Amino acid sequence: MKYSIDIETVCGVKTCKGYNTVHQCPHDHALHHIKNKITKIGIYWRLKDNTEKFKSFDSINDFKLFFNDLPKENMELIGQNFKFDIKTLRAKGLFISKDLWSDDTRCMAIALSDKIPEKWLMFYNIKRNSLNKKLGKQIHRVAGKYSLKTLAPYHLNIEPFWENEDHSDEEYLFLDCKYTYNLESVLKRKLEEENTYEFYKDKLLKWEKMLYEAEYRGIRLDLNKMSELEIKYKNKEIDLLKQLDKELEKYNKLYAKKERQKLYEKYKNMYYNAVNKIKEELKEEKESKLKLKYKKLLRSALQKAPKTISFSSKSQVAWLFEECLGYDITYKKREKGKEIIKKGVGKEVINRLLLENKxxxxxxxxxxxxxxxxxxxxxxxxxKLVDDILYCSFNIGGTKTGRLSSSNPNLQQVPADLKEIFIAREGYKLITKDMSGIEPVLIAYLSEDHNLCNLLINGDNFHNYVTKFLVEYVNCDTSEVKKKFKAERDLCKVVDLSLFYGSGKNRLKTTSILHGFNWSDADCSFKIKLFKEKFMGAFKFKENLDKHLEKGLSVTNIMGRKLKIPDKDDVYMTGFNSLIQGSASDLVLESGARILEEKDLHPLLLVHDELVIEVPDNTQIKENEKKIEEKMTNYTLQSCHGVIPLQVEGNISNHWEK
DNA sequence: AGCAGGGCGATC
DNA sequence: GGACGATCGCCCTGCT
Known part of the structure; x- marks a missing residue:
């Protein structure tokens, strides 16, 4: 028997100002499976004669009683983004086996290469905004392309539907469940039609279940270490701010003066505007009143006006650097194919100024x-912490390229310096493994480029190899490059892959400057020519791929995911990139899912080409490490030049390894 | 006051 | 013809 389930949640943190309300909680606690509170649970199914059945529950305990009584054999549960529901229910005491979770309409929509057109989504959002305007509040939030609110109207040909303000609407919950139930069969048919049903069922859904386990388990933080680091960086910031304030005191005064000037102008204009609005005959009596009013307003504004430069404001720092210190803060940027000069205090400008010893x-x-x-x-x-455990969400359909994304918090962008606060639980260790150099391997496998395949099959390192021929004078054994030409190699390492994806001489030049080399334009052009010749096969492959994608056709990545680029103008820059990065990400997801199938191995984090796995700290640990490596490399990448080997790097440790 | 959008930086 | 790409989240600013 098929059932669709949906739950409604609100913020459940009593001390939070958003407690028990929807949309007002600034921390999105309603989405945190431990910090949220269930307000309603709905379940929908159909009898043999097609009559609809629907039940709703206000409390988890009532639902538990009902659910436990249902026959489990042949039970199939359907959800929309069910990962969240099953996780929340589990946190509140109802454990539902993953085996009963048979379909996820969100995953189905993600696997379907036929996406909801951008235009359709735009119209939907226009409707939403006008509804919000009527309500006077931003009640209805943006619905993404994989939310039920857009999927159901689009695929089921029904009118858009909206919940009421407190999310407790019975009717809404019923529709949510019913549409999820109906979507499953419609999407199944569509997936079968385009041959992606297997990918959805055997891969994507399996990966989603692995992510559910990872999210539910969470990762432990070393609270002592964290507060130690926090104090260290707090003090450092105060210290640096003191220095900045001291050394730049006169500019602080200048800045305060400028801000005061701005306020004078602002209130002067407001005053004149107000005066102009008065009818001629009333002018005399009202003018002086207004003058007083705006003088008063100006006075209070002046009191609140900043007295020092705020160094966390880019525009203020830009003013300081340019107007006060006379620095050149311009940089080049491409927008819609055109090169434009911009001003800013970003990395590029800052690094250049550093080189100039400003x-x-x-x-x-x-x-x-x-x-x-x-x-x-x-x-x-x-x-976000619960005791010492931090939970994040993974989003399997968050990106255009097929990459995974993470949010709340985003654990895919933890600064290297903070990784040491992520630790294993008592009795466990963390194994960090990354599939180093996965992208060149995939490019080699897919394009069968002669040189690229051979160098990888020989066991050479891609960056070493590139350094050797890109920096003309390097003529040594490939394995020695890392030692003898470290600076050159570091430069190549950050830029070489991007050359496959379409970066040009400007990019190469900027990067060379950042690394302390001043390669000329001609030099850069020449190097790019060399690179393209060396890996001719890969570039030929990209050319053909682009032609194919520009026709609006789809390609299938290494794991069976179908990829389309909706706008043909984007193909040159994103097509090849998406194919490779999406493949790499899917390879890591598949590895994670395979690892989870093993006893006692718990994948916790997936960071694009890296896995962090929690394993028991016992005599089996070395074997477990081997097992993990095996799961991550046991893919046969057969090319016409031979099998391209996959390599992983990383260690067993108490904490997340850099 | 609250929202939208730009700028920026952390990761890969 | 020429262009690396992909996220999430914070701060500031300008608008209504």
Missing amino acids: PYVKLYKEYSKTNKLNTSYFPSYKE
Whole structure:
């Protein structure tokens, strides 16, 4: 028997100002399986004669009683983004076996290469906005292309539907369940029609279940270490700020003056505008009143006006560097194919100024980094922790390329310096393994490029190889490059892959400057020519791929995922990139799922080409490490030049290894 | 006051 | 003809 299930949740943190309400919680606690609170649970099914059955529950206990009484043999559960529901139910005491989870309409929509057109989504959002306008509040949030709110109207030919303000609407819950139930069969047919049903069922759904386990388990933080680091960086920030304020005192005064000037102008204009609106005959009596009013407003505004430069404001720092210190803060940027000159204090400008030995730049750079850690990492982690466990969400359909993404918090962008606070549970260790050099391997496998295949089959390192021929004078054994030409290799390492994906001489030049080399334009052009000749096969492959994608046709990646580029103008820059990065990501997902099938191995984090796995700290650990390596490399990448080997790197440790 | 959008930086 | 790409989240700013 098929059932579709849906739950409604709200913020469940009593001390939070969003407690028990939807949409107001600033931390999205409604989405946190431990910090949320279930308000309704709905279950929908159909009898043999097709009559609809629907039941809803206000409490988990009532639902539990009902659910436990249902016959489990041949039970099939369907959900929309069911990962969230099954996780939340489990956290509240109802464990549902993964085996009963038979379909996920969100995953189905992700696997379907036929996506909802952008235009359709636009119309949907216009409707949503006008509804919000009527309500006077942003009640209805953006519905993504994989949410039920857009999938159901699009695939089932029904009118868009909306929940009421408190999410407790019985009717809405019923529709949610019913549409999920109906979507399953429609999407199944569509997947079968385009031959992606197997990919969905055997791969994507399996991966989603693995992610569910990873999310449910969460990762432990070393709280002592964290507060130690937090204090360290707090003090560092205060220190740096003191230095900046001291050294730049006169500019602080200048800035305060400028801001005051701006306020004078602002309130002067407001005053004149107000005066102009008065009818001629009333002018005399009202004018003086207005003058007083705006004087008063100006006075209070002046009191609140900033007295020092805020170094976390890019525009203020830009003003300081350009107007006060006379630095050149321009940089080139491409927008819609055109090169434009922009101003800013981003990485590129800062690094150039550093090379020019401009004062204060180093100080500012350090301050920015510290400020970033203090404002966007520690507070976010602390707010999301449950005891010492941190939970994130993985989004399998979050990206255009097929890559995985992470949010709440995003554990795929943890700064290297903070990785040491991520630790194993008592009695466990963490094994960090990354599939180093996975992208060149996939490019070799898919394009069968002669040189690329051979160098990898020989066991040579891609970056070493590139360094050797890109830096003309290098003529040594490939294995010696890393030692003898470290700076050159570091430069090549950050730019070589991008050359496959379409980066050009400007990119090469900027990168060379960042690495302390000043390669000329001609030099860069020449090097790119060399690179293209060396890997002619790969570029030929890209050319053909682009032609194919530009026709609007789809390609299948290494794991069976179908990929289309909706806008043909995007193909040149994103087509090849998506195929390779999506394949790499799927390879890691598949590896994670295979690892989970083994006893006692718990994948926790997936970071594009890297897995962090929690394993028991016992005598089996070395064997387990071998097992993990085997799961990550046991793919046969057969090319016409031979089998291309996959390699993994990484260690067993108490914490997440850099 | 609250939202949208730009700029930026962390990761791969 | 020429262009690396993909995220998430924070801060600031300008608009209504």
